[in-house]
Amino acid sequence: MHHTMTTHTAPRRWRTAAVAALLALGGTGAALAQTYPDKPLKVVVGFPPGGAADQIARLVSTPLATALGQPVVVENRAGANGNIAGDAVAKSPADGYTLLLSSGGMVSVNPHLSRMSFDPVKDLTPVASAARVLVYLMARPTLEAKNVQELVAYAKAHPGKLTYGSAGSGSSPHLAGEMLKAQTGMFTVHVPYRGAAPALADLMGGQIDYYFDPGIGLAHAKAGRTKLLAVGSLKRSPLFPDVPTLDEAGLKGFDADSVFGFYAPAATPPAVIARLNTEINKILATASVKERITALGGEALPLSPAEFGKRGMDDSQRFGAIIRDRKITAD
Structure with a gap:
């Protein structure tokens, strides 16, 4: 077994960038890592306060500040499906003091x-x-369908009659909705909202028939204000062990999970990234943080930077295929 095996999971471009950064620093990376951090850190979140991304950022930032001995400030810069925050962090100094928390x-x-x-x-x-963030297929409480099969049968018997909401064109709930249509051949009408919260409100009010919920509607599902039909993941949710996955309901391989995580500007020293990865993974392993992420409808997911990078590439292939097949465009 040769020693490079562990790095094979990282996309080549990311590996090359890391090596180039190390050479450019001429060994100052290790020196920097010894004094790092000696000032406050900033975590930029690409989504508004109160959403899953914001809650996860704050959940990790508080213990991270304790572990690093420096304040960690969370800043929300919403817009363009996370691109505004991504652009800001990509153009920040690559010194480990500015991080991005993104879907x-x-x-x-x-x-x-x-x-x-x-x-x-x-x-x-x-x-x-x-965290691995799941989506949950929910219907309005008055919809006749009791399960996925009945929803699909009804939609096929009445093409174009049912409407489904999303958190916006190109959001993970929208892609999940298109995956459902692609795999079943049913035809329903997409109604994009500015975020999941207004879509959920209209679902409970009966203005739309179903939608994929990113976790914010789970308390309402428990209370019977929405009808939870299935989980859009390959694994059941620990919160609802009796609710089947869409894969189990006959939609083989249905997987609309997305992974939320931390990114840094490209030339950030590998020693600094390794330190941050170690501390964040320790935090994700604590019972209180795991429980809070589960309560949000997700699952804590500690990975190495290389594993996290590979997951992003795999998801890109999966979602890219559905975007091309369904001719999905942004708003």
């Missing part, structure tokens, strides 16, 4: 939808994954 969509979805002002693969480097 996986910035790497795996956005490049397929529109021209970006930066290349997330070349201009950012994966630091640590935080």
Whole structure:
């Protein structure tokens, strides 16, 4: 077994960038890592306060500040499906003091939808994954369908009659909705919202028939205000062990999970990334953080930077295919 095996999982461009950064620093990376951090860190979140990305960022940042002995400030810069925050961090100094917390969509979805002002693969480097975020297929409480099969049968018997909401064109709930249509051949009408919260409100109010919920509607599902039909993942949710996955409901291989995690500017010294990865993974292993992420409808997911990078590339292929097949465009 030769010693390079562990790095094979990282995309070549990310490996080359890391090596180039190390050479350019001429060994100062190790010196920097010894004094790092000696000032506050900033975590830029590409989504508004209160959403899953923001909650995960704050959940990790508090213990991270304790572990590093420096304040960690969370800053929300919402817009363009996370691209505004991604651009800001890509253009920040590569010194480990500015991090991005993003949904996986910035790497795996956005490049397929529109021209970006930066290349997330070349201009950012994966630091640590935080959570696997699931989507949950929910119907309005008054919809006749009791399960996925009945929903599909009804939609096929009444083409174009049912509507489904999403958190916006190109969002993971929208892609999940298109995956459902592609795999079943049913025809329903997409209604994009500005975020998941207004879509959920209209679902409970009966204005739309179903949608894929990114975790914010789970308390409502438990209370019977929405009808939870299935999980859009290959694994059941620990919160709802009795609810089948779409894969189990007959949609083989259905997987609309996305991975939220931390990124840094591309030339950030590997020693600094290794330190951040170690600390974040320790935090993700603590019972309290695991429980909070589970309560959000997700699952804590500690990975190495290389594993996190590979996951982004795999997701990019999967989502890119559905975006091309369904001719999905951004708003």
